[in-house]
Amino acid sequence: MTPRELAERICRVLGEAGHQAYLVGGCVRDLVLGREPTDYDVSTDATPDRVQQLFPQSIAVGAQFGVILVVDKSAGEAPAQVEVATFRSDVGYSDGRHPDHVIYTQRPEEDVQRRDFTINGLLMDPRTGQVLDLVGGRADLRAGLVRAIGEPGLRFREDKLRMVRAVRFAARFGYAIEPATFSAIRGQAREIHQVSAERLRDELTKLLTEGAARRGFELLHDAGLLAAVLPEVSRMKGVEQPPQFHPEGDVWIHTRLMLERLPSGCSATLAWGALLHDVGKPPTFSPANAASDRIRFDHHVEMGTRMAEEICRRLRFSNDDTEQIAALVANHLRFKDVFQMRPSTLKRFVRLPQFDEHLELHRLDCLASHGLLDAYEFMRRFLAETPPEQVRPERLVTGEDLVSMGYPRGPLFKEILQAVEDAQLDGRLNSREEALAFIRQCYSTQTN
Ligand code: ATP
Numbered sequence: 249m250t251p252r253e254l255a256e257r258i259c260r261v262l263g264e265a266g267h268q269a270y271l272v273g274g275c276v277r278d279l280v281l282g283r284e285p286t287d288y289d290v291s292t293d294a295t296p297d298r299v300q301q302l303f304p305q306s307i308a309v310g311a312q313f314g315v316i317l318v319v320d321k322s323a324g325e326a327p328a329q330v331e332v333a334t335f336r337s338d339v340g341y342s343d344g345r346h347p348d349h350v351i352y353t354q355r356p357e358e359d360v361q362r363r364d365f366t367i368n369g370l371l372m373d374p375r376t377g378q379v380l381d382l383v384g385g386r387a388d389l390r391a392g393l394v395r396a397i398g399e400p401g402l403r404f405r406e407d408k409l410r411m412v413r414a415v416r417f418a419a420r421f422g423y424a425i426e427p428a429t430f431s432a433i434r435g436q437a438r439e440i441h442q443v444s445a446e447r448l449r450d451e452l453t454k455l456l457t458e459g460a461a462r463r464g465f466e467l468l469h470d471a472g473l474l475a476a477v478l479p480e481v482s483r484m485k486g487v488e489q490p491p492q493f494h495p496e497g498d499v500w501i502h503t504r505l506m507l508e509r510l511p512s513g514c515s516a517t518l519a520w521g522a523l524l525h526d527v528g529k530p531p532t533f534s535p536a537n538a539a540s541d542r543i544r545f546d547h548h549v550e551m552g553t554r555m556a557e558e559i560c561r562r563l564r565f566s567n568d569d570t571e572q573i574a575a576l577v578a579n580h581l582r583f584k585d586v587f588q589m590r591p592s593t594l595k596r597f598v599r600l601p602q603f604d605e606h607l608e609l610h611r612l613d614c615l616a617s618h619g620l621l622d623a624y625e626f627m628r629r630f631l632a633e634t635p636p637e638q639v640r641p642e643r644l645v646t647g648e649d650l651v652s653m654g655y656p657r658g659p660l661f662k663e664i665l666q667a668v669e670d671a672q673l674d675g676r677l678n679s680r681e682e683a684l685a686f687i688r689q690c691y692s693t694q695t696n
């Protein structure tokens with residue numbers, strides 16, 4: 249069963265049991281726009297207990313907030329799931345992120361008032377296809393406007409994450425943010441940190457990977473949110489670059505041109521790598537002057553790598569994601585040297601985890617500046633022409649071999665094994681015998 253069929257079945261079963269039940273929120277918005285919804289939500293006057301009775305295969309995900317996840321596991325199909333929430337009003341929001349408690353209601357009019365934007369406040373009866381619009385959402389969909397339901401300042405005080413959500417929906421659909429909604433965001437942008445780092449990170453990741461990252465980050469900037477959430481990125485604006493390498497302009501322009509090329513559905517690490525690859529430039533900027541013929545950013549890669557790690561830690565990225573994002577920053581300039589690299593260096597380079605992301609970041613970096621793809625094409629050819637067994641050949645010798653040859657264990661081991669592997673990757677050693685002879689010739693068994 250598809251999620252849509254499941255949502256329709258849930259509404260039918262609830263209806264037959266005498267309840268009101270509607271599709272609600274983003275899925276209705278998407279259906280009205282003729283887009284395929286990513287997930288379906290149902291809202292009903294049935295209490296959570298009642299929903300669980302009617303759908304024994306369900307999980308109370310937010311029982312205290314009245315949300316039940318109904319799961320369908322038909323044989324041989326991917327399980328479908330739909331969130332079913334009881335009509336309710338949210339009360340409190342004293343922390344700027346969650347309601348203190350909720351009150352169930354029988355009236356959909358009250359339920360939609362707690363939702364964030366008019367375009368997300370539509371209900372649909374799936375049995376008739378009729379849209380129930382209690383918030384003016386259809387007019388705003390026609391006009392292309394993201395407008396808070398109710399008084400915008402109050403709605404953002406309740407949950408600060410809504411500010412970034414407004415930007416995300418505006419970017420994704422190419423909409424404007426309605427002026428009163430926008431000025432409320434500008435007024436509260438600095439309070440965004442009342443929401444958890446995880447929620448903020450996930451929202452920013454969606455902004456980067458839904459195919460409208462450039463517009464999303466421009467809106468974040470204009471709304472004053474970028475300076476609050478990623479001050480390191482907002483400092484890129486106005487940081488000039490040498491025109492011979494960057495005819496497009498300053499670091500912020502360059503970064504935005506890269507964001508513009510991130511496709512919908514791209515990986516989160518690639519997207520964050522693109523956003524942060526030059527984050528070390530603003531603090532390392534030095535102008536052209538008597539000592540230097542051009543603008544320089546000495547050690548910006550090392551600085552940027554440290555900054556990216558720090559940003560990832562602040563946003564509570566997993567260790568794996570942090571490592572990959574930092575690696576993308578750390579390695580992005582190495583492509584300019586690929587023509588001079590020895591085979592062993594090239595092979596070690598392409599052995600970086602998820603090298604495809606490094607390569608793609610480099611391609612975007614070129615297209616967002618001088619447009620020359622020679623290093624990119626060179627690496628593509630190298631990958632095509634170099635079989636995996638040459639990139640990662642079996643070791644010719646092991647630590648055990650070194651022990652039996654009489655070398656003492658210690659740091660020397662690593663050095664020898666690395667030298668043997670380099671020679672092997674360069675094609676200078678092709679057998680175990682050659683490797684053993686090479687070791688005897690280059691390394692004495694005496695330590696000093
Ligand atoms: P997407 O297409 O990205 O999933 P969505 O509109 O479906 O967008 P969800 O996060 O799936 O967004 O939430 C579903 C619905 O729940 C929203 O359409 C909105 O009505 C409501 N909602 C979600 N988050 C909030 C929030 N922070 N404040 C108020 N209402 C919210």
Ligand code: MG
Pocket residue numbers: 274275286287288
């Ligand atoms: Mg959704």
